Amino acid sequence: MTTNEALVILAVTPPPIRLSDGRATVTSLQVADHFGKIHKNVIRAIRNMGMSEEFTRLNFELSEFRDSTGRKLPMYNITRDDFAMLAMGFTGKEAIRWKGAYINAFNAMERKLRALYVEPLVCDKQFRMGIPMRFKFKLQEQSQQVMEQLVRSNDTHQRRNLYWQLRQVNDALGIPTDSPEVLGIDLPAIEGGAA
Secondary structure, three states, X not given: OOHHHHHHHHHOOOOOOXXXXXXXXXXXXXXXXXXXXXXXXXXXXXXXXXOOHHHHHHHEEEEEEEOXXXXXXXXXXXXXXXXXXXXXXXXXXXXXXXXXXXXXXXXHHHHHHHHHHHHXXXXXXXXHOOOOHHHHHHHHHHHHHHHHHHHHOOOHHHHHHHHHXXXXXXXXXXXXXXXXXXXXXXXXXXXXXXX
16 A cells, blocks of 8 residues: 555545444445445345355344335444455445545454453453453443433433443443543432432
8 A cells, every 4th residue: 555545545534333232333324325335236245245145144234224215124234354345346446445444443443442341351350251242342332322321311310310320331341430420410419428
């Protein structure tokens, strides 16, 4: 890769990577959008990759979405390795830019997850005893979802409940939770003691 190609790849806005069932994924809709392809053609490319039906089912998670008319249509959740296999067939300078952006985004997400949840747990007895990493990633997803709900909520009672849910999930992960004051949550005083 030349220096100019590397600079072009860096200039592309990274695609949104999300966690799905403990794995970093993108959807076939996002791939179609970012590569300027028609979604049904991306679906066809996935189905025509020459892989067995079982491999496709295990590695390209079939899902669905509603289009603008309300119809349910198929889409796939795609992991990094699956994305690489699919994107190998995309050609042209624009495709090279997007391939690089996706690979960088996947790598950044995996580095972030590893730094937050794998490295701190290396000495953890439960980790060594074999608690599946997927379970830890699911807890991390849950922590993010609860935090997002907490930030969006205006209801005092709901915010309190969400805070305690967040504490429980983060405690299970072994990571700290900001204090109620930092998160702007007013906890009622407990009779005869602190909040």
